[in-house]
Amino acid sequence: MKTKVLKSVIASVLVAAGAHAQATVVASNSDGAIFDGSSGNRTLTVTSHGTIQDLNLTVDFAKCDNNGADGPLLDANNNCIGRGNSFDSEIVFSLTGPNGQPVSLVQKNTFSNGNTPGLGRIQLTFDDEASTAAGGKMRAGSYAPVQAPSVFDGLDMFGNWTLFVQDTRRGDPLQYFGAWLDITSGTVAEVPEPATVAIVGLGLIGMGALRRRRQV
Structure with missing residues (x-):
């Protein structure tokens, strides 16, 4: 469930980055x-x-x-x-x-x-x-x-x-x-703002951590 929520947040950020x-x-x-x-x-x-x-x-x-x-x-x-x-x-x-x-x-x-x-x-x-x-x-x-x-x-x-x-x-x-x-x-070729890149990066790290916890 947490993984789905995190994916949803990342998707929303990416959509916002291309909102213009x-x-x-x-x-x-x-x-x-x-x-x-x-x-x-x-x-x-x-x-x-x-x-x-x-x-x-x-x-x-x-x-x-x-x-x-x-x-x-x-x-x-x-x-x-x-x-x-x-x-x-x-x-x-x-x-x-x-x-x-x-x-x-x-x-x-x-x-x-x-x-x-x-x-x-x-x-x-x-x-x-x-x-x-x-x-x-x-x-x-x-x-x-x-x-x-x-x-x-x-x-x-x-x-x-x-x-x-x-x-x-x-x-x-x-x-x-x-x-x-x-x-x-x-x-x-719109380049996301640094803050957007950071948020997406944190989200990906979080998803990786969740996967590792499930494998232990």
């Missing part, structure tokens, strides 16, 4: 910029290790007609000031993992034009489990991207992730505000 097998890690970038017929990269750094089980990316931006002006794109309520077509077909987003693997989220002509005026500041979440595929007239919300981020599943999440942002033609700027990664992961 899943976690949601967030890496963000808020290096804002305006892209108008131009492009740039933004880095999102994940500082912990873990095997990727699911990955989503959210981009916070605005795409507005500026009527040829060089002033601000948005009013105080984050609505587009320009009242013309925002030409959302010019948007390009892609994500490259720490291993150099690129995934296209939005290609040129993924979204159609026709938002008059533009939507203003919005957030798009790219999730391969979303029910709506990226395309058609753009709205804020979740979309399944052009290529599935599931290609990253099973990889270590640690390192620098690169978001590529492009506005393919001048005249209707894309204003980038920020982006963040949500990663659900399992731990990679």
Whole structure:
């Protein structure tokens, strides 16, 4: 009976040691910029290790007609000031993992034009489990991207992730505000704390002592 109790305690300790097998890690970038017929990269750094089980990316931006002006794109309520077509077909987003693997989220002509005026500041979440595929007239919300981020599943999440942002033609700027990664992961080769190792060691010694007593 004592042996069963001791085994149960050891099993509980081992389960507790691996209790953090899943976690949601967030890496963000808020290096804002305006892209108008131009492009740039933004880095999102994940500082912990873990095997990727699911990955989503959210981009916070605005795409507005500026009527040829060089002033601000948005009013105080984050609505587009320009009242013309925002030409959302010019948007390009892609994500490259720490291993150099690129995934296209939005290609040129993924979204159609026709938002008059533009939507203003919005957030798009790219999730391969979303029910709506990226395309058609753009709205804020979740979309399944052009290529599935599931290609990253099973990889270590640690390192620098690169978001590529492009506005393919001048005249209707894309204003980038920020982006963040949500990663659900399992731990990679998690090493138990020294105290955990000591407890398990004492338990094994105790089990050995019980066996020897029974043999005498």
